[in-house]
Amino acid sequence: MSATHTPTDHRRNVLRRRIRWIVFATIGYNLVEAIVAITAGTIASSAALVGFGLDSTIEVLSAAAVAWQFTRRDPERWEKSTLRVIAIAFFALAAYVTATSLIALISRVEVEHSPVGIAITALSVVIMPFLSLAERRAGSELGSATAVADSRQTLICTYLSGAVLIGLVLNSLFGWWWVDAIAGLVIAVFALREGVEAWRGDACATSVGMILEDPADPHH
Secondary structure: OOOOOOOOHHHHHHHHHHHHHHHHHHHHHHHHHHHHHHHHHHHHOOHHHHHHHHHHHHHHHHHHHHHHHOOOOOHHHHHHHHHHHHHHHHHHHHHHHHHHHHHHHHHOOOOOOOHHHHHHHHHHHHHHHHHHHHHHHHHHHHOOHHHHHHHHHHHHHHHHHHHHHHHHHHHHHHOOOOHHHHHHHHHHHHHHHHHHHHHHOOHHHHHHHHHHOOOOOOOO
């Protein structure tokens, strides 16, 4: 179904500024998240936490690509190349999570209780969905495939946060060290699929169409 609403030039400028602020906030939060998670993971000998922190750097790459695009005079001109960067970020995330999950399952490294790790992953589970939703709505109304793709990257990172959080809690309570590794493998499959669709450039258009078909006011 074709879109029934086309933003005015003023509205498009508002949406572009909104997307810039969202990705700047995402970059800032993920930089802090990466430092805290990698430090806590190193102290606790947690491959999951270290992987979570390194994943945050991939999210920074994706958000930075979108931020760069929307500082250009003609953002639409850079749509395809930015989508490719986001796709590569998805592939890197899938590869890394798969590798670290398999290593964790094979090596069975003893992981110490990490209150800081639990706190940062729990905070991410709360914050990241709001950033993802805000960027997806703005990107959908603007018709920006890259903004929608980046919002999906943020959402995948939210799932990873939840998986690591569950793994840390269950490991602390019951010694179930393998839970976050299994969840990581499942997330890697989704990340790979999103990467393929972003590379093709067609998945984001599907998401845009689905949201524009929503009877809710797009300005809401």
